[in-house]
Every structure is written in C-alpha cells, then in structure tokens.
Amino acid sequence: MPFHANVYKILVASPGDVEEERKAIPDIIAEWNHINSEIKSVVLLPIKWETHSAPLVGGRPQAIINEQVLGGCDMIIGVFWTRIGSPTGVSESGTVEEIEWFIKNGKPVMLYFSSKPVDAKKLDLDQYKSLRSFEERMQKIGLTGSYENIIDFREKLFRQISMNIDRIIHGAPTPILTQKEATAKSEELRKLINQGRVYIEDYEKDGVVKSFIVKGDTIAIKEDLKRMGGRWNKSLGGWIFSKTKEIEVAEFIKMSS
Known part of the structure; x- marks a missing residue:
C-alpha cells in the first residue's frame, strides 16, 4: 500500500580504490528502507556523481558537480582506504571538497577509513600521506570511523544512518564541533x-x-x-x-x- 514519506538524499563520496564499498552503500540504504521506511515515514536515496550529474562545457569540473548534486543532498557518506583523490584546484580532492561543503553547511557527515591490509608495492605514498593527514584533521572534530572488512562496514554504516535519521526526525541534527x-x-x-x-x-x-x-x-x-x-x-x-x-x-x- 502507498504511504507518505519524507525523502532524504545521501551523497556517496570516495576515491576510486573503494569500489566494493561504493557498490555496497546503495544495498545498505535499500535494506534500511525495507526495514524502516513505512514505520518512520522516511525514504533514503543514494546519490552518486556518476549517475546524478551531467557533463557541461566550461567551468571547473568539481564546481559543476557541486552545483548539480551537493545542494540537493541531506547528508554524505565518505569512504577511504589508501587514496585521497585528485586535486580540484580548491581542495585536496573532489571527495574532500564535498565533505568540507557538508561540514560548512552543518549537514550530517559519515566518514569511514578502511583498515584492510595494504600492498606496499602498489601504494602511492604521496596519496597515502595526504589521506592520513586528512584523517587526522577529521579525527580532531570527531567525524571518523574505521572498519576492518565489508561486513564490518555494512553494520557500522547501517547503525550510523539510523542514528542520523533519528536526530533529523526529532529536529536535532548532530552539530559539528570544533x-x-x-x-x-x-x-x-x-x-x-x-x-x-x-x-x-x-x-x-x-x-x-x-x-x-x-x-x-x-x-x-x-x-x-x-x-x-x-x-x-x-x-x-x-x-x-x-x-x-x-x-x-x-x-x-x-x-x-
């Protein structure tokens, strides 16, 4: 039967080395919807730049994505492993720029850093160093989480999504603390x-x-x-x-x- 619901959009942001997690996130959101949507009158939609933005001529590429996607989203999921991504001219990477936008605008931010083993032979040291520096900055304002494998990631993300939605429903989104x-x-x-x-x-x-x-x-x-x-x-x-x-x-x- 049909039911009325508020729709919240969740931006999925990450560099290219966490493909398994990017594929899992829409499934996690679908599972949350299956269990909670009718009870809480809330439907969650996963948003990815590759499916929700269109190429335009001219302008800074990340700025175009920001204009087309970010403003309509209510929260963000950021996932990292060994890379931080490519510089945008404004920030260290497109993913970081997106996360910084959500922090600045006081919207819920869910950040996860993988602790899976790393093959040192394939590691880009500059990328890894930049990523660790970014993680330290996020730790200082209490925004980071870690996971050991995809099962651990699914459980932790599902739980954090539920907590953020409950805060939004009750009119008390989590403040970003200094x-x-x-x-x-x-x-x-x-x-x-x-x-x-x-x-x-x-x-x-x-x-x-x-x-x-x-x-x-x-x-x-x-x-x-x-x-x-x-x-x-x-x-x-x-x-x-x-x-x-x-x-x-x-x-x-x-x-x-």
Missing part, C-alpha cells in the same frame, strides 16, 4: 559518568592515546556497546573504542545511568 568544543564536551561527560558504576579511561599504546576503555558494570549495556563498535578486551577488563567515539559513547552511558 576541536576545542569536542575536548571540553568529552571532559564534561567523562566527569559525570565516572561518578557511576560505569566509567571511561584512556588507553595508551606505544606512547599514544588513540582509544579509550569503558569499564565497570557493563553487563546490562554490553549489547549496546557492541553495536556502537566496542570490542571487549578480557585482559583489560573493558570495551575498547576509538577516541573519535568518546562523545557518542559517553552520552549513551549518561542516558543509560
């Missing part, structure tokens, strides 16, 4: 939750803090922590997360207390 704001919010939330039975500690490895551990009485929320990307470490006695997840996890623990 590094200073993100640090302050993390510290404030950590102080609050560390007064309870579940608490957070930084996890240092090789002299660098890139992760944190959720410890304490986590039995009641273990499935939620797992769905949010946590990995149980028996020897450490807690759930390990990337630092980029700290605000999200801390807010969940605060609400669950």
